[in-house]
Amino acid sequence: MTTQITAPETPNAPTTGSAPTGLIPLPEHIGRALATGGALLTVASAFLAWTWTSAFPGDLTVYGYPGGLQVLVLIGGALTALFALSSYSVKGLGWATPAGADAAIKLAALAAFGTTWYTVLAISVKLGGVVNLEPGGYLAAAASLTALLGALALPFERPDPDPIDPEDSGWNQFKHKTAHGKRQLQAAFATGTIRPLGKLPSYAEILIIIAAMAIGLTVFTYGIGTAYDELFIGFLITVGLCFTALLKAGLVARISAITSKHRNITMIGAFVAAAAFPFTQSDDQYATIGVYILIFATVALGLNIVVGLAGLLDLGYVAFLGVGAYTAALVSGSPSSPLHIQMPFWASALLGALVSMIFGVLIGAPTLRLRGDYLAIVTLGFGEIFRIAVLNTDGTSGPDITNGSAGISSIPNLNILGFDFGQEHTLLGFTIGRFANYFLLMLLITLVVVIVFRRSSDSRIGRAWIAVREDETAARAMGINGFRVKLVAFALGATLAGLAGAVQAHVTYTVTPEQYMFAHVVPPNSAFLLAAVVLGGMGTISGPLVGAALLYLIPAKLQFLGDYQLLAFGLALVLLMRFRPEGLIPNRRRQLEFHENTEAPAALSKAGV
Structure with a gap:
């Protein structure tokens, strides 16, 4: 039996004298x-x-x-x-x-x-x-x-999709959608509805x-x-x-097809463009927002390893950011630090990442045998335990480590190789202020996180994460140790969050327990981090970066709405998830899963862009 594929009959060239076919009754x-x-x-x-x-x-x-x-x-x-x-x-x-x-x-x-x-x-x-x-x-x-x-x-x-047998398994339906998308794409190219760019x-x-x-x-x-x-x-x-x-x-x-072909050039170009941002600003007013967006985006990219690649729903991820921030603050030489230790930044950053990794292993080892909602509840509990623990270690109800609700304040500015990040500097004829300095430093850390994410997702362990995310039982049947690969993802995500937290402590001058609540008004927090990953596109590099930028920028600009700010923000998210559930920059597999009739242009993009 031969199935005839009908291509769309609406080429770019207009037709004359046609009957009304749109919402408005006009030819x-x-x-x-x-x-x-x-x-x-x-x-x-x-x-x-x-x-x-x-x-x-x-x-x-x-x-x-x-x-x-x-x-x-x-x-x-x-x-x-x-x-x-x-x-x-x-x-x-x-x-x-x-x-x-x-x-x-x-x-x-x-x-x-x-x-x-x-x-x-x-x-x-x-x-x-x-x-x-x-x-x-x-x-x-x-x-x-x-x-x-x-x-x-x-x-x-719009061309009608081929009928799908509802009794087929999910994998057979996925293959059917993929084959249908390819046939429609080929037919559209053949009729000229989609014009190839050529070489x-x-x-x-x-x-x-x-x-x-x-x-x-x-x-x-x-x-x-x-x-x-x-x-x-x-x-x-x-x-x-x-x-x-x-x-x-x-x-x-x-x-996207062009950028996928030149991935290294695209990544370099993106970071060069981002590095040019401080030089477009005359003061630190908007560079401040920029550096916080980078911190938020870097942590979201680390969470993307846990959620997007390994498929682990972590609702307490912001606690690892807090672990890194508190660790760096304690050894920063702050006069309010009970330890009275001052370490160079590279040492405090590595220490913050290491301590966060240790916490990730300690929390993940007994809990990662759980799945789904049970794992989410446990991670949410860990986030609250962390906040309550740093709140109570004030020397009254516990040991004097974190100063309780007062937090650790007066954290000094970074000074790396004689470069004081708290002072204005003239570079290439441009004057860049304090937050612009930290923006460039955070951009380097973001580059490191992007490289780690990219290399990890393309490696053997990355393929194992994806296999466990799709079907852990099948992955175990193929010889993958599900618990071990999930623990590696959990530890790596915690490490990246701790690295970003070390910079955040110096940018904000002060770390307090309220900054690391599950749903704090000002991001980053666990709810906003998870929303950034889902909104931007799980399993991709650019998705969480774009999602984090939007989720930080929009609330910062909607402050004039006052009490209606979160209402407007929530409505925007609902609309976006309704019309773009796979995210702004989706992984190709997720896009096929969300749309039964995947449009031909979507088939041109590659996953992970």
């Missing part, structure tokens, strides 16, 4: 024209004045020079226009939509519309009515609405990687430096929807 060619024209007018409106007074943040009174939220609207409109023109098979633009343009046009138009109308409403509310809008504001609202209506007139067509010279691929890193640095710098609340909300709307549009267009998958 496809009219909807495409409205989307293109509306996007171009949206771009033009960003160069006009939107209001008559500079009382609204960003000064939207200037003609010919976009400012504030107008820049975000300009980006959304330009991306919509790019995808729309690509759908007309404009020469040279086909590379932007390898997986088709229609879905990308909808999302990009929604980004421009959402940011524009949010800005118009914010101006009206803050200044007292729509009368405060200039013609540019009205034009932007009308143009973005026109582009969105035109985009919604485009067809919503590019190595230097061109490297230039693409450099451009991607530069764009990433620009987006991160812009987001972390948003000067007012309205701009940050507009930034979230634009970036979230535009990134999703790039995913639907297949451009992210295409770039």
Whole structure:
């Protein structure tokens, strides 16, 4: 019996005279024209004045020079226009939509519309009515609405998946989904719905990687430096929807395939771009957020070994960060340290990592024979035991080691080879402050953790972790000692957390028990660390780094919401997990598990990118 595979029938070239097939009852060619024209007018409106007074943040009174939220609207409109023109098979633009343009046009138009109308409403509310809008504001609202209506007139067509026998085992269903995705990908390439990039010279691929890193640095710098609340909300709307549009267009998958081919160059480029961040700042205001993000991200990457690779649900992981921080603080020479010992940083960092590893082994040895929820409860208990223990070792109810609730304060700044991390320094003509110094140091430690993670996941022990995560019983039947490999993962994760904790102690000047609660208001804590791993993408390198950056940056920027901050943050996480349950940068296997009909562009990416 021969099964006929039907490829998608919506190529990038538009059709004329077609019947309405979208949400808006308009012919496809009219909807495409409205989307293109509306996007171009949206771009033009960003160069006009939107209001008559500079009382609204960003000064939207200037003609010919976009400012504030107008820049975000300009980006959304330009991306919509790019995808729309690509759908007309404009020469040279086909590379932007390898997986088709229609879905990308909808999302990009929604980004421009959402940011524009949010800005118009914010101006009206803050200044007292729509009368405060200039013609540019009205034009932007009308143009973005026109582009969105035109985009919604485009067809919503998706190939039906092959039927799956519900009585098949999970492995057979997984193989079926994988084979179906490959067949759809081959059919899409054959019909031209997905256009292959072709063979590019190595230097061109490297230039693409450099451009991607530069764009990433620009987006991160812009987001972390948003000067007012309205701009940050507009930034979230634009970036979230535009990134999703790039995913639907297949451009992210295409770039991911290139970065997978040049993994070493990509890793070097990413860290060079991150190292350039302090030099883009004029003071330590945002470098402070940057160094805390790196600490959070490094610990999340260590937790990813335990959760993402070995499949162990650890709810008390932040305690290992506390062990490393307290160990380094005790031997830092702080006047409040009961030990009165001062060791060089490299020695205190190694000691913090070693003590954390010992605790990891001591906790893991008797508990790792448990599985699932039972293991999670035990690790949660360990996190609380640690916090209560350091709270009670104050010389009153226990030995005087940690000063109890007062913690260890006045931890001196690091001084490595005569370089004082607490002082400003001039490097290459740029002045970098205290937190910028610690940012660069933490970046080196993050690089070490990334190398350890990458080498471990590609090694024999890494394959054993993955086997135990997928099916421990089957792994044992194949000769893998499940308990031993889980204990190694637990100890390695604890070691990396202790290393990051040694730096955190010097950055924060003070370590206290409240910093290491399960759900402390300010991350890192165990709940946020686990969310960063799941949100970013379990089992990958870049996933937890991106997830940790978002989970630290968004609450820091949403403080203006006051008591509703956690509500808004929780809603954002629920929506993200609803529409992207495999994470922002997923492992390919997990993506296939979450989606019965994996889209063709997803099959282009590789796991572990």
